[in-house]
Amino acid sequence: MSSNDPERITELIYRLGRVMAADEWAEGLNPTQWAALSYLARANKFSRAPSQVSDFMAATRGTVSQTLKALAKKGLISEIPSAQDKRSISYAVTKQGAALLRRPNLVEEAVSSLKASERSSLRAGLETLARTALRQRGSRSFGVCKTCVHHRKVGRGGYCQLLDEPLSPTETTQICHEHAEAA
Amino acid sequence: MSSNDPERITELIYRLGRVMAADEWAEGLNPTQWAALSYLARANKFSRAPSQVSDFMAATRGTVSQTLKALAKKGLISEIPSAQDKRSISYAVTKQGAALLRRPNLVEEAVSSLKASERSSLRAGLETLARTALRQRGSRSFGVCKTCVHHRKVGRGGYCQLLDEPLSPTETTQICHEHAEAA
DNA sequence: CTTTCTTAGTAGCGACTCGCTATTACATAA
Protein backbone atom coordinates (compact mmCIF):
# COMPACT_ATOMS: atom_id res chain seq x y z
CA MET A 1 0.00 0.00 0.00
CA SER A 2 2.95 2.29 0.73
CA SER A 3 3.44 4.76 -2.07
CA ASN A 4 7.13 4.91 -1.16
CA ASP A 5 7.56 1.50 -2.68
CA PRO A 6 11.18 0.64 -3.36
CA GLU A 7 9.74 -0.62 -6.63
CA ARG A 8 8.49 2.80 -7.63
CA ILE A 9 11.84 4.43 -6.91
CA THR A 10 13.72 1.76 -8.83
CA GLU A 11 11.27 2.23 -11.67
CA LEU A 12 11.78 6.00 -11.72
CA ILE A 13 15.55 5.73 -11.76
CA TYR A 14 15.38 3.17 -14.51
CA ARG A 15 12.97 5.21 -16.59
CA LEU A 16 14.97 8.40 -16.18
CA GLY A 17 18.08 6.49 -17.16
CA ARG A 18 16.37 5.29 -20.33
CA VAL A 19 15.05 8.74 -21.19
CA MET A 20 18.51 10.22 -20.70
CA ALA A 21 19.96 7.49 -22.86
CA ALA A 22 17.41 8.11 -25.63
CA ASP A 23 18.33 11.79 -25.46
CA GLU A 24 21.96 10.84 -25.94
CA TRP A 25 21.77 9.54 -29.49
CA ALA A 26 23.18 12.75 -30.88
CA GLU A 27 26.21 14.15 -32.71
CA GLY A 28 27.02 10.71 -34.07
CA LEU A 29 27.67 9.31 -30.59
CA ASN A 30 25.73 6.75 -28.59
CA PRO A 31 24.97 6.75 -24.85
CA THR A 32 27.97 4.61 -23.93
CA GLN A 33 30.32 6.85 -25.85
CA TRP A 34 28.84 9.96 -24.19
CA ALA A 35 29.31 8.36 -20.77
CA ALA A 36 32.96 7.55 -21.46
CA LEU A 37 33.66 10.99 -22.93
CA SER A 38 32.06 12.82 -20.04
CA TYR A 39 33.88 10.66 -17.50
CA LEU A 40 37.24 11.38 -19.14
CA ALA A 41 36.50 15.10 -19.01
CA ARG A 42 35.87 14.94 -15.28
CA ALA A 43 38.52 12.44 -14.17
CA ASN A 44 42.01 13.33 -12.98
CA LYS A 45 45.17 12.24 -14.75
CA PHE A 46 45.53 9.10 -12.59
CA SER A 47 42.09 7.83 -13.57
CA ARG A 48 41.91 7.97 -17.36
CA ALA A 49 43.16 4.51 -18.35
CA PRO A 50 40.82 1.90 -19.88
CA SER A 51 40.79 -0.19 -16.69
CA GLN A 52 39.59 2.71 -14.64
CA VAL A 53 37.03 3.83 -17.17
CA SER A 54 35.61 0.31 -17.21
CA ASP A 55 35.45 0.24 -13.41
CA PHE A 56 33.50 3.48 -13.51
CA MET A 57 31.20 2.37 -16.29
CA ALA A 58 30.49 -1.04 -14.76
CA ALA A 59 31.57 -2.77 -17.98
CA THR A 60 34.43 -5.06 -18.93
CA ARG A 61 37.80 -3.81 -20.10
CA GLY A 62 37.26 -5.34 -23.51
CA THR A 63 34.07 -3.43 -24.13
CA VAL A 64 35.50 -0.15 -22.91
CA SER A 65 38.60 -0.66 -24.98
CA GLN A 66 36.46 -0.67 -28.11
CA THR A 67 34.47 2.37 -27.00
CA LEU A 68 37.63 4.36 -26.40
CA LYS A 69 39.12 3.33 -29.74
CA ALA A 70 35.94 4.55 -31.43
CA LEU A 71 36.09 7.92 -29.66
CA ALA A 72 39.77 8.27 -30.56
CA LYS A 73 39.01 7.51 -34.22
CA LYS A 74 36.49 10.34 -34.18
CA GLY A 75 39.17 12.66 -32.80
CA LEU A 76 37.32 13.36 -29.55
CA ILE A 77 39.99 11.89 -27.26
CA SER A 78 43.68 11.16 -27.74
CA GLU A 79 45.84 8.27 -26.60
CA ILE A 80 48.73 9.06 -24.26
CA PRO A 81 51.09 6.15 -23.50
CA SER A 82 52.43 6.07 -19.96
CA ALA A 83 56.16 6.80 -19.50
CA GLN A 84 56.54 4.71 -16.33
CA ASP A 85 54.50 1.64 -17.22
CA LYS A 86 54.79 0.64 -20.86
CA ARG A 87 51.62 -1.47 -20.67
CA SER A 88 49.52 1.48 -19.65
CA ILE A 89 47.67 4.09 -21.71
CA SER A 90 45.83 7.21 -20.67
CA TYR A 91 43.30 9.23 -22.64
CA ALA A 92 42.75 12.97 -22.80
CA VAL A 93 39.72 14.82 -24.15
CA THR A 94 40.60 16.90 -27.22
CA LYS A 95 39.28 20.37 -28.04
CA GLN A 96 36.64 18.84 -30.32
CA GLY A 97 35.62 16.48 -27.52
CA ALA A 98 35.31 19.30 -25.01
CA ALA A 99 33.22 21.32 -27.47
CA LEU A 100 30.80 18.43 -27.86
CA LEU A 101 30.37 18.15 -24.11
CA ARG A 102 28.92 21.65 -23.92
CA ARG A 103 25.68 20.31 -25.43
CA PRO A 104 22.73 20.95 -23.06
CA ASN A 105 21.27 17.91 -21.33
CA LEU A 106 17.60 17.06 -20.88
CA VAL A 107 17.70 15.90 -17.27
CA GLU A 108 20.19 18.54 -16.21
CA GLU A 109 17.69 21.16 -17.33
CA ALA A 110 14.89 19.46 -15.44
CA VAL A 111 17.05 19.35 -12.31
CA SER A 112 17.76 23.07 -12.62
CA SER A 113 14.05 23.80 -12.56
CA LEU A 114 13.67 22.04 -9.20
CA LYS A 115 13.34 24.07 -5.99
CA ALA A 116 16.57 24.27 -4.00
CA SER A 117 15.11 22.31 -1.09
CA GLU A 118 13.83 19.56 -3.36
CA ARG A 119 17.19 19.49 -5.03
CA SER A 120 19.19 19.01 -1.87
CA SER A 121 16.99 16.26 -0.49
CA LEU A 122 16.96 14.52 -3.85
CA ARG A 123 20.69 14.73 -3.95
CA ALA A 124 21.06 13.40 -0.41
CA GLY A 125 18.85 10.42 -1.17
CA LEU A 126 20.65 9.59 -4.39
CA GLU A 127 24.02 9.99 -2.69
CA THR A 128 23.11 7.44 0.00
CA LEU A 129 21.53 5.13 -2.51
CA ALA A 130 24.56 5.18 -4.77
CA ARG A 131 26.92 4.59 -1.87
CA THR A 132 24.91 1.59 -0.68
CA ALA A 133 24.45 0.06 -4.11
CA LEU A 134 28.08 0.53 -5.09
CA ARG A 135 29.35 -0.97 -1.85
CA GLN A 136 27.07 -3.98 -2.26
CA ARG A 137 28.51 -4.43 -5.70
CA GLY A 138 32.10 -4.02 -4.55
CA SER A 139 32.55 -1.00 -6.83
CA ARG A 140 34.65 2.05 -6.09
CA SER A 141 33.02 5.36 -5.16
CA PHE A 142 34.72 7.63 -7.72
CA GLY A 143 34.31 10.89 -5.81
CA VAL A 144 36.39 14.03 -6.21
CA CYS A 145 39.74 14.48 -4.44
CA LYS A 146 38.63 17.14 -1.98
CA THR A 147 36.20 14.70 -0.30
CA CYS A 148 38.75 11.89 -0.03
CA VAL A 149 40.51 10.51 3.06
CA HIS A 150 43.86 10.69 1.27
CA HIS A 151 43.52 14.38 0.50
CA ARG A 152 45.23 17.20 2.43
CA LYS A 153 44.49 20.82 1.65
CA VAL A 154 47.64 22.78 0.76
CA GLY A 155 47.12 26.45 -0.04
CA ARG A 156 44.63 26.79 -2.90
CA GLY A 157 45.28 23.24 -4.08
CA GLY A 158 46.00 20.03 -2.24
CA TYR A 159 48.10 16.91 -1.83
CA CYS A 160 47.29 13.24 -2.32
CA GLN A 161 48.80 11.17 0.48
CA LEU A 162 48.13 7.91 -1.32
CA LEU A 163 49.90 8.73 -4.59
CA ASP A 164 52.32 11.21 -3.01
CA GLU A 165 51.47 13.86 -5.56
CA PRO A 166 50.64 17.56 -5.31
CA LEU A 167 47.27 18.63 -6.75
CA SER A 168 46.36 21.88 -8.47
CA PRO A 169 43.13 23.63 -7.40
CA THR A 170 41.39 22.25 -10.51
CA GLU A 171 42.60 18.72 -9.81
CA THR A 172 41.01 18.66 -6.37
CA THR A 173 37.58 18.85 -8.03
CA GLN A 174 38.22 15.99 -10.44
CA ILE A 175 37.04 12.41 -10.14
CA CYS A 176 39.59 9.91 -8.84
CA HIS A 177 39.66 6.13 -9.16
CA GLU A 178 41.31 5.78 -5.75
CA HIS A 179 38.72 7.92 -4.01
CA ALA A 180 37.62 6.86 -0.54
CA GLU A 181 34.93 8.97 1.16
CA ALA A 182 36.21 10.90 4.19
CA ALA A 183 34.24 10.39 7.42
CA MET B 1 30.45 26.13 -5.00
CA SER B 2 26.94 24.70 -4.63
CA SER B 3 27.16 21.03 -3.82
CA ASN B 4 23.61 20.61 -5.15
CA ASP B 5 24.94 20.89 -8.65
CA PRO B 6 22.48 19.74 -11.29
CA GLU B 7 25.54 18.07 -12.75
CA ARG B 8 26.09 15.93 -9.68
CA ILE B 9 22.48 14.76 -9.64
CA THR B 10 22.54 13.94 -13.35
CA GLU B 11 25.76 12.07 -12.79
CA LEU B 12 24.29 10.04 -9.90
CA ILE B 13 21.22 9.06 -11.88
CA TYR B 14 23.33 8.10 -14.82
CA ARG B 15 25.74 6.06 -12.71
CA LEU B 16 22.94 4.29 -10.85
CA GLY B 17 21.32 3.52 -14.18
CA ARG B 18 24.54 1.97 -15.43
CA VAL B 19 25.08 -0.04 -12.26
CA MET B 20 21.51 -1.33 -12.44
CA ALA B 21 22.04 -2.22 -16.07
CA ALA B 22 25.27 -4.08 -15.31
CA ASP B 23 23.39 -5.99 -12.62
CA GLU B 24 20.76 -6.95 -15.16
CA TRP B 25 22.83 -9.23 -17.34
CA ALA B 26 21.36 -12.34 -15.75
CA GLU B 27 19.20 -15.36 -16.55
CA GLY B 28 20.10 -15.07 -20.22
CA LEU B 29 18.39 -11.67 -20.53
CA ASN B 30 19.90 -8.26 -21.14
CA PRO B 31 18.87 -4.93 -19.58
CA THR B 32 16.51 -3.98 -22.39
CA GLN B 33 14.74 -7.30 -22.25
CA TRP B 34 14.36 -6.97 -18.46
CA ALA B 35 12.87 -3.52 -18.91
CA ALA B 36 10.33 -4.72 -21.46
CA LEU B 37 9.40 -7.78 -19.40
CA SER B 38 8.93 -5.77 -16.22
CA TYR B 39 6.85 -3.16 -18.05
CA LEU B 40 4.56 -5.81 -19.52
CA ALA B 41 4.04 -7.25 -16.06
CA ARG B 42 2.93 -3.90 -14.73
CA ALA B 43 0.92 -2.54 -17.66
CA ASN B 44 -2.82 -2.97 -18.17
CA LYS B 45 -4.36 -4.80 -21.10
CA PHE B 46 -4.71 -1.60 -23.18
CA SER B 47 -1.01 -0.85 -22.95
CA ARG B 48 0.83 -4.01 -23.95
CA ALA B 49 1.23 -3.55 -27.71
CA PRO B 50 4.68 -2.93 -29.28
CA SER B 51 3.86 0.72 -29.96
CA GLN B 52 3.10 1.40 -26.35
CA VAL B 53 6.08 -0.54 -25.05
CA SER B 54 8.31 1.50 -27.34
CA ASP B 55 6.77 4.74 -26.11
CA PHE B 56 7.51 3.68 -22.57
CA MET B 57 11.03 2.55 -23.34
CA ALA B 58 11.89 5.63 -25.37
CA ALA B 59 12.91 3.47 -28.34
CA THR B 60 11.54 2.91 -31.83
CA ARG B 61 8.88 0.35 -32.68
CA GLY B 62 11.34 -1.56 -34.82
CA THR B 63 13.78 -2.07 -31.97
CA VAL B 64 11.09 -3.04 -29.50
CA SER B 65 9.53 -5.41 -32.00
CA GLN B 66 12.77 -7.40 -32.01
CA THR B 67 13.08 -7.33 -28.22
CA LEU B 68 9.54 -8.68 -27.81
CA LYS B 69 10.11 -11.40 -30.40
CA ALA B 70 13.19 -12.47 -28.46
CA LEU B 71 11.27 -12.64 -25.17
CA ALA B 72 8.48 -14.60 -26.86
CA LYS B 73 10.98 -17.08 -28.30
CA LYS B 74 12.25 -17.68 -24.76
CA GLY B 75 8.69 -18.38 -23.63
CA LEU B 76 8.60 -15.47 -21.17
CA ILE B 77 5.76 -13.63 -22.89
CA SER B 78 3.06 -14.72 -25.36
CA GLU B 79 1.55 -13.00 -28.39
CA ILE B 80 -2.17 -12.21 -28.32
CA PRO B 81 -3.62 -10.84 -31.59
CA SER B 82 -6.34 -8.23 -31.15
CA ALA B 83 -9.89 -9.21 -32.14
CA GLN B 84 -11.00 -5.68 -33.03
CA ASP B 85 -8.01 -4.36 -34.94
CA LYS B 86 -6.33 -7.03 -37.03
CA ARG B 87 -3.10 -5.00 -37.28
CA SER B 88 -2.65 -4.97 -33.54
CA ILE B 89 -0.94 -7.42 -31.18
CA SER B 90 -0.78 -7.51 -27.41
CA TYR B 91 1.64 -9.41 -25.19
CA ALA B 92 1.08 -11.16 -21.87
CA VAL B 93 3.72 -12.31 -19.38
CA THR B 94 3.74 -16.10 -19.00
CA LYS B 95 4.23 -18.05 -15.77
CA GLN B 96 7.91 -18.48 -16.57
CA GLY B 97 8.22 -14.74 -17.17
CA ALA B 98 6.54 -13.89 -13.89
CA ALA B 99 8.83 -16.31 -12.07
CA LEU B 100 11.91 -14.58 -13.48
CA LEU B 101 10.67 -11.20 -12.32
CA ARG B 102 10.82 -12.32 -8.70
CA ARG B 103 14.61 -12.08 -8.87
CA PRO B 104 15.94 -9.64 -6.21
CA ASN B 105 17.31 -6.37 -7.54
CA LEU B 106 20.46 -4.55 -6.42
CA VAL B 107 19.05 -1.04 -6.29
CA GLU B 108 15.71 -2.15 -4.90
CA GLU B 109 17.57 -3.65 -1.95
CA ALA B 110 19.53 -0.46 -1.46
CA VAL B 111 16.30 1.56 -1.51
CA SER B 112 14.77 -0.72 1.12
CA SER B 113 17.64 0.01 3.46
CA LEU B 114 16.91 3.75 3.30
CA LYS B 115 15.14 5.49 6.17
CA ALA B 116 11.42 6.10 5.49
CA SER B 117 11.90 9.87 5.52
CA GLU B 118 14.82 9.72 3.09
CA ARG B 119 12.79 7.42 0.92
CA SER B 120 9.79 9.69 0.63
CA SER B 121 11.80 12.81 -0.17
CA LEU B 122 13.87 10.89 -2.68
CA ARG B 123 10.71 9.64 -4.25
CA ALA B 124 9.16 13.10 -4.36
CA GLY B 125 12.23 14.57 -6.04
CA LEU B 126 12.41 11.81 -8.62
CA GLU B 127 8.67 12.08 -9.32
CA THR B 128 8.95 15.79 -10.10
CA LEU B 129 12.10 15.29 -12.09
CA ALA B 130 10.57 12.54 -14.19
CA ARG B 131 7.42 14.56 -14.82
CA THR B 132 9.43 17.58 -15.97
CA ALA B 133 11.85 15.63 -18.14
CA LEU B 134 9.10 13.57 -19.75
CA ARG B 135 6.99 16.62 -20.50
CA GLN B 136 9.99 18.39 -22.04
CA ARG B 137 10.47 15.38 -24.23
CA GLY B 138 6.80 15.14 -25.15
CA SER B 139 6.59 11.64 -23.65
CA ARG B 140 3.61 10.19 -21.87
CA SER B 141 3.57 9.81 -18.10
CA PHE B 142 2.62 6.13 -17.82
CA GLY B 143 1.11 6.31 -14.36
CA VAL B 144 -1.41 3.90 -12.86
CA CYS B 145 -5.14 4.24 -13.48
CA LYS B 146 -6.14 5.32 -10.00
CA THR B 147 -4.15 8.56 -10.33
CA CYS B 148 -5.57 9.41 -13.78
CA VAL B 149 -8.02 12.15 -14.76
CA HIS B 150 -10.08 9.65 -16.76
CA HIS B 151 -10.55 7.34 -13.80
CA ARG B 152 -13.71 7.13 -11.66
CA LYS B 153 -13.87 4.98 -8.57
CA VAL B 154 -16.70 2.42 -8.73
CA GLY B 155 -17.02 0.16 -5.73
CA ARG B 156 -13.71 -1.68 -5.18
CA GLY B 157 -12.62 -1.17 -8.77
CA GLY B 158 -13.13 1.70 -11.16
CA TYR B 159 -14.11 2.91 -14.59
CA CYS B 160 -12.08 4.49 -17.41
CA GLN B 161 -14.01 7.39 -18.95
CA LEU B 162 -11.62 7.62 -21.88
CA LEU B 163 -11.85 4.02 -23.06
CA ASP B 164 -15.35 3.48 -21.65
CA GLU B 165 -14.29 0.32 -19.86
CA PRO B 166 -14.84 -1.00 -16.34
CA LEU B 167 -11.68 -1.76 -14.33
CA SER B 168 -11.10 -4.49 -11.76
CA PRO B 169 -9.42 -3.51 -8.47
CA THR B 170 -6.13 -4.96 -9.76
CA GLU B 171 -6.38 -3.04 -13.01
CA THR B 172 -6.60 0.30 -11.23
CA THR B 173 -3.03 -0.24 -9.99
CA GLN B 174 -1.60 -1.06 -13.42
CA ILE B 175 0.34 1.24 -15.73
CA CYS B 176 -1.66 2.80 -18.57
CA HIS B 177 -0.44 4.31 -21.81
CA GLU B 178 -3.27 6.86 -21.80
CA HIS B 179 -2.52 8.02 -18.27
CA ALA B 180 -2.85 11.72 -17.52
CA GLU B 181 -2.01 12.86 -14.00
CA ALA B 182 -5.05 14.11 -12.05
CA ALA B 183 -4.70 17.57 -10.53
C1' DC C 1 68.86 -14.11 -12.72
C1' DT C 2 65.30 -16.73 -14.11
C1' DT C 3 60.86 -18.71 -13.59
C1' DT C 4 56.19 -17.70 -12.03
C1' DC C 5 52.44 -14.76 -10.92
C1' DT C 6 49.82 -10.70 -11.91
C1' DT C 7 48.16 -6.83 -14.43
C1' DA C 8 47.09 -3.73 -18.74
C1' DG C 9 45.33 -3.69 -22.95
C1' DT C 10 43.50 -5.78 -27.13
C1' DA C 11 41.32 -9.14 -30.92
C1' DG C 12 37.72 -11.73 -32.34
C1' DC C 13 33.20 -14.17 -31.59
C1' DG C 14 28.18 -14.47 -31.26
C1' DA C 15 24.08 -12.34 -29.59
C1' DC C 16 21.93 -8.36 -29.33
C1' DT C 17 20.30 -3.10 -29.46
C1' DC C 18 19.69 0.90 -31.96
C1' DG C 19 17.99 4.17 -35.57
C1' DC C 20 16.88 3.96 -40.09
C1' DT C 21 14.30 2.97 -44.32
C1' DA C 22 11.23 0.21 -46.68
C1' DT C 23 7.16 -2.85 -47.01
C1' DT C 24 2.80 -5.14 -45.89
C1' DA C 25 -1.60 -5.18 -43.90
C1' DC C 26 -5.04 -3.16 -42.23
C1' DA C 27 -8.42 0.96 -40.58
C1' DT C 28 -10.73 5.10 -41.40
C1' DA C 29 -12.31 9.32 -43.45
C1' DA C 30 -13.37 12.00 -47.90
Added chain:
DNA sequence: TTATGTAATAGCGAGTCGCTACTAAGAAAG
Protein backbone atom coordinates in the same frame (compact mmCIF):
# COMPACT_ATOMS: atom_id res chain seq x y z
C1' DT D 1 -13.55 4.04 -53.93
C1' DT D 2 -9.79 6.20 -53.08
C1' DA D 3 -6.65 8.55 -50.36
C1' DT D 4 -4.45 8.94 -45.77
C1' DG D 5 -2.88 7.28 -41.61
C1' DT D 6 -1.38 3.63 -38.41
C1' DA D 7 0.50 -1.18 -36.60
C1' DA D 8 3.86 -4.28 -37.05
C1' DT D 9 7.79 -6.25 -39.19
C1' DA D 10 12.14 -7.10 -42.16
C1' DG D 11 16.67 -5.99 -43.23
C1' DC D 12 20.82 -2.81 -42.98
C1' DG D 13 25.04 -1.01 -40.83
C1' DA D 14 27.25 0.57 -36.70
C1' DG D 15 28.10 -0.40 -32.31
C1' DT D 16 27.66 -2.55 -27.29
C1' DC D 17 28.13 -6.43 -24.48
C1' DG D 18 30.29 -10.48 -22.05
C1' DC D 19 33.31 -13.83 -23.13
C1' DT D 20 37.67 -16.33 -24.09
C1' DA D 21 42.16 -16.10 -25.69
C1' DC D 22 46.17 -13.68 -26.32
C1' DT D 23 50.47 -10.46 -25.98
C1' DA D 24 53.37 -7.69 -23.41
C1' DA D 25 55.26 -5.92 -19.47
C1' DG D 26 55.92 -5.24 -14.51
C1' DA D 27 56.60 -7.62 -9.81
C1' DA D 28 57.84 -11.21 -6.81
C1' DA D 29 59.97 -15.49 -5.39
C1' DG D 30 63.15 -19.09 -6.05
